[in-house]
Amino acid sequence: MTNHSGHPHQIDSETGKMGMWLFLFTELFLFGGLFLAYAVLRIQHAEGFHRAAQELDIFIGTLNTVVLLVSSMTVAMSITALQKGNKNLSIGLILITVLLAGVFMVNKYFEWSHKFEHHLWPGSEVYLNLDRTEITFYGLYYMMTGLHALHVFIGAILLIVTVFRIKAGVQHAGHYVLLENSALYWHLVDLIWIFLFPLLYLIT
């Protein structure tokens, strides 16, 4: 209720941030549907889930968790840097975040291609000949991590756009709603992984 004067198309920081939070809710519910499916299928196929989950590499999973947590910190710090007027440090921290996103994706690539080497992809002969209870686990595994990877990708693009906006001086110590929103989105990616990791890798 604060912004009445001035141009109607000027979006102030509170408004922008509120829009982002609402958007994050829809993302949470998008993954929420998958979590619900996971819960339902898991109580029906507990044994198969146990067996299939043991095939996943806990090391890669843990490594990726650490990567995402660190990247969450760097993007949070980049806001601090911009608030203090330290433009270059802010850009550097965002670029580190994007780099970590790349590391995450490379790890994911190795993990998936390892599965594919064993001809285990959705719809493959090996996949369809698995025990029915294990099929649902792998189905969820590919769907959840795939959708999450897509969000990592979008988040990274958003951060790169933000870098250009900071360079252009559009985002600065007095106005940085885009940086805040990209950071919020990036934290959401982390937030979802925090739940995916134990559900897919650890519950064996």
Added chain:
Amino acid sequence: MGNENKYTHVSYLEHQGRFKGIMSWLTSTDHKKIGLMYLYAIVVFFLAAAVLGLLMRIEKMNPGADIMDAQTYNGIFTLHGVIMIFIVVIPGIAAVFGNFFLPIMIGAKDVAFPKLNLFSWYVYITGAILGVLSQFAGDGPPDTGWTFYVPYSADSNTNVIFALTAAFVLGFSSILTGLNFIVTIHRLRAPGMSWFKMPLFPWSLYATAWIQLLATPIVGITLLMVIAERVLHIGFFDPALGGDPLLFQHLFWIYSHPAVYVMILPAMGVVTEIFPTFSQKPVFGYGAIAISSLAIAFVGYFVWGHHMFTTGISYWSRWFFSFLTFIVAVPSAIKVFNWISTMYGGSIDLKPPLLYAISFIFLFLIGGFTGLTLGALATNVHLHDTDFVVAHFHYIIFGGMGFAFFAAMHYWYPKIYGRMYSDKLAYIAWGILFVGFNLLYFPLFIIGIQGMPRRYFDYLPEFHTGQMISSIGAYILFTGLILMIGNLIYHRRRGAVAPSNPWNGVTLEWQIESPPTHENFDEIPVIKHPPYLFKKNDTN
């Protein structure tokens, strides 16, 4: 009251931005133009789907195959459902009148994110085109019904993926509109307009927007899962792959039941504006109406299981969903009492908008009560998947949301176009519509109770009378629709010039010019009074 002839500015219809002609519309971030673009798209799709409905009724006029075979019939009722639900009714009032009037009624110059608003229109159009394309691309029109139940939708050889993608894209558009409205209402209310000085149409949009935001993603992911299942044979829902078909129904109805409230809440908001204006009396029980919108939205989120009573869900969950279904009827009934009480003792002026609003109550009551019949476990087992259900939801969706949409159209028409339609034609069209509607749908209650299943292409001879009456009703209804829409289209340019406040309304949209200027207000108004304060003896 505003000055009647203060046409000092160019109206939004003539306002041009960087481009001229049709491009000035397609690139406009003006909420009013976007609202009208939704309106035109929705009317086109509505008429197309209405023709499909008419075709179905013609086919069912007599037993046996008359004008199409069974598979074509399956394709037609699927497309009818997909267009009507996802393209017409769900965006419906919120996208058209919400976009147009929400900012004006809360004293803002535009929505919070105008560019996002235009973007969501394009997303909407993309989804709508995909929906239509599903008929022509691939291996024939989808035949699953708009509910896409698995395992059939995972196995059907028809072009289901297009229809699923269309619904997904349309859902995304709906989410963005909801998001925009919530932020607009929170951030852009005029100074002095506290929550409880806000008119009730924005209140209903606020409740609606939360459902759009928090329920739509669930159906989004569900549709993606069905697509993944079809393309990759992943096995979420298909029992042959270890999936659970009931899981689909849960996920689907977690969205699609609240979606009913996305349709009906803005409709309730519209008539809540109409009753005080044409009774010249403050709305009865302002607080109760505002809060009951939120209550319907909240409780309505938890009743999805009543679509699944016969599927073998647990005893306790049937008990629970049935119970909550009855609970959700309470705030709806509160609203009905309030509308009636608003008229009581008022100086009623039975103009076309009020007539449509009153028939809304009548049809909504029939739809609501039969909804309780379906929400009760014992009767549901008998009536599940019969034409009774078809009649019930058409009374709610068409009789409720549709008639409220017509009411809104007649109520705000002078404001939108600055012209008046012919009252006489509007009355006649209403009469034909009302008679046609009841002839079309009421017999379906009866043959439904007698056991006529829904979605059947053919029927036993004993249902012939009912089906015949219903088909005659369809012709009458369609005539009424053409007359009503014709009246509105014809007078858009040729009607008498409308004053800025033809109905003597008191909410903010009646205090500005007709049609409004590009930025609605020269100066943002400062609100000092509650919204429905009518001056006594003010009879201009």
Added chain:
Amino acid sequence: MENNEKHHISSYTSHALVLIALLVLTFITVYISKFHFGVFSVGVALLVASVKATTVLTWFMHLKFESKFTKWMVGGVFILFALVVIITFIDYLLR
């Protein structure tokens, strides 16, 4: 509009401390997954995950310094999702 809003500036150290806490929690959850608590193993893992999620929401996502309404919204959304899960399981657990 920017001027009359107060922005809280978090220090670098506080961000680093939050990260350390999150890493410790991660290693705890990996470590204890090697023991079998039977039915409780899911619960324990989800509990740790919830603590981590709350930490990210509170500090990294600045929720601690946001308006009361934002806090209520976020809390409400998680409660709503929990209700949806619980209600679905009224069916699956009691069938």
